[in-house]
Amino acid sequence: MPIEKSDLLQGTLDMLILKIVALGPVHGYGISLRIRQISREVLHVQQGSLYPALHRLEKRGWLQAEWGASDKGRQAKFYKLSLKGQKQLESEESNWNRLSGAVANIMQTAQ
């Protein structure tokens, strides 16, 4: 069953976006597509959360935006990771790993 935005913590969505963008410059549509594909259709990001999140990350200086042509030649806004965003992603990743590892440990031990 797909997980909707409300089930995702805001911080987690930010981290996912940063992670996707880290793979290379990408537009909003591309990000929602990749999250769906990589999570094997488990995570569906609503556009209503995606775009505010993108703009928020841009405002914080973690993302940089540039207009360019898409594969099909349409004008699209491409996002890429800034140096600051790179650092932020690293720290969030390590936090996430600790947290998920800890949760997993508990779940396994308590079984």
Next chain:
Amino acid sequence: MSWWKSILPKRASDAQMDSELRFHIEELTDENIAAGMTPEEARRSAMLEFGGRERFKEEVRDVYRIRILDAAVANLKSAFRFIQKSPTFSITVILTLALAIGANSAVFSAIDAILLRPLPFPDADQLMRVDQYNPKTSSPLHLVAPVRLEDWNRLNSTFQALTGYYSEDVSESTGPLPERITRAWVSPRFLEVWAVSPMLGREFTPDEETLHGPAAALISDGFWRRRFNADPNIVGRNLRLDGHLTPIVGVMPPSFSFPDRETDLWCPVPAGLSYGPARLNNWFTVIGRLQPGVTLAQARANLATVQAQLGRQFPKTDGELSVGVEPLKETTIGDSRRSLWLLFGSVTLLLFIACINVVALLLSRSAQRQHEISVRFSLGAPRGALIVQLLTETFLLALIGSGLGLFLAAAASGIFRSLAAQLPRVEEIHLDARIVLYSLACSVVVTLLSGLVPAIRGTRRNLSASLAQSGRSQVSGRNPLQWLLVGIQVALAVTLLAGAGLLLRSFQQLGRVSPGFDPTHILTFQLSMNWGETGDMKKLRQFTDSILETLRATPGVEAEAISVGVPGVPFRYQTELKLMEGRADTEPKIVAENRFVSASYFATMRIPLLAGEVCRETDGPPTVVVNRAFANAYFPGAPVLGHHVQSMNLGYSGAAEIIGISGDARETGLDHLPVPTAYWCAPIAEPGTYFLVRTRNAPMTMAETIRRQIHDTEPQRSVYDFAPLEQHFSDALAEGRLRTILLTFFAATALSLACIGLYGTLSYSVNVRQREVGLRLALGALRGQIIRQFLWQGLAVCILGCLAGWALAWVSTRLMAGLLYGVSPNDVPTLSAVIFLVLAVAAIASLIPAIRAARVEPMHVLRDE
């Protein structure tokens, strides 16, 4: 990208947002077509999936909108919650700041009223005090001859008008009892210079300003209310001034109180009126109004030219005279400027100390709040928001503190008036919007000074992260920043105490001064007189003799005398004296302080006569007694008696024989060494003459008896200004007392704040290290060792603070050099006493936490592990 884009706030424009969303919808449509939908279907489905486009855009816009108001309200709410949650902490901070900001605003309100604001007249910066003086005598005579004033008015090209006035007391006798009131005689153009019109009635007419013209009086608002109950039909009523009927022609507005707030009425003097040789008869104080755009330098140059021209015209009287032009505000403020800035400097140091105290309190507070802060971090709050929130809390505390402090500022005018009624413009001190704004600005500065460092330190990420992990804090007992703050507080307190100590020592020294006369048991008073009476010297002489005889006959009176000026109270009347026997040009010119006294003066004041005799009160040639300083300065090793002197400025008084030498007395002020003085034998009272009575018992107990006796012989005159001589001293030193009392108060407050800071920091250190102490006690450490260790921790910082304070005081007390008497700015005993005091108080403040540390129960603390 063009340069302006980087300056403008980064905000996605609507068009950009639209095209970004359009792109997404087009891609979705393509996707749907690929999945097999018809283009219309695909587009509708894509739109549907996307939802309301406008709502989106609104949400995206929200990201950019800085919600200042919302954030501020939320921060304020949480700040209020914070204050409610920790009342003790909040009250400590609020009271500290209320005291410091309040005291600062109070002193500022005095500075604002006295130094910063213009005088309460229209275009007051054009008003100048203009003096004539002889540059050869060190202390100039400032009064101006009325004819010279008229010359200046005629010849100058930089003033709109120049006017003169003279105040004297007069007896008003339309009421049941004669009342002594103060009248200012004013020359024509008086109201023109002030640019003030009567609030009721009219100005003087040219007729009233001519010799033998009709009498007229303008009365002050205060006199109008006091005496006539603010009667709106007062114009036209008659006053009886020294027996002369004088109609009231108008009432001046309440703000007009020149020359001083004692002035009850103003009467016109014809231009150039004189009671003696016109160019030597100096009795006007002169005020001028500059023409618009004229500078002080231009006015000075212009009047200098005018006076040089007069000097050529009247070489004998005007040849040596110069003209001084000073802004009226400067001459009004006088020497208070230094005292006020000194007070402002010290009260600002006090504010710093208070801020440092608050920093220390906030630091220990943020240590306790680290858990809360780390929770908020983990919930995703950005650091900036946390810092703003912490600053909002500090600001709220400072705001409440400054609000409370306004009560102190509101009391300022009362405090200043009761401590130094003689302070110029003291009646203008009051609480107004400027002072409220000032204390608001203070609270902002205090917030930044004391809130920024704790807020930045308290929100350090690594700190909060590490603390989030270990609930059990192993904070080191050393927190260098907090101890540095304690050291700074101690240093500043030492500086303030040193200043206060020096002022106190000055006062003590003044008390020990031997004035050269005996000021105890002397009662002083004055009688209402006017200058018109000086026309008939014989009658005046009889009057003076009869008053002195009345006094002599009064039981309880041991001696009585008259003198122009009160001994020991600053009053300068210095002129150059000409030696009739001739004097070599190589010898210094004779410049002496002049006193006009009756023969009984020396006996009454108990000033010893060293040689010769006291004044002869005969109608023969005038005589003069000089003091020892005079003899030593101008006749070293030569006989003095028998020489004749004449005052250059009192030319019409004739040559007088020196017939006696008296001991040195501090005539010009207790804090001034005796200067060469000539006592002119003048057994005739004039307006302003003081009667001095040596009484057997406490001086003031005789006042009523004397008043009654004089009323019996002179029923038309009012007797006023009864005061013991020592009261005059105290009044003369009022400004010194004001700065001494206030500075001592500030210094004591600073010391207590520093000790509270020391106590708080050491207590915190003791709390944090409880387990360590418990462990050491369990391992066999002695309680005495623990006490010594903590005591030393506190005292070591204080000793360093004292050393820094000593250095600071060494530099800063030099600024006070002119305000001290009999003590050097770097007086070692004072500084040592201050440091001893600080260390003693600091030892007590450290001992309490140190003893508490030693009382730790090892088992108790270790069990808590």
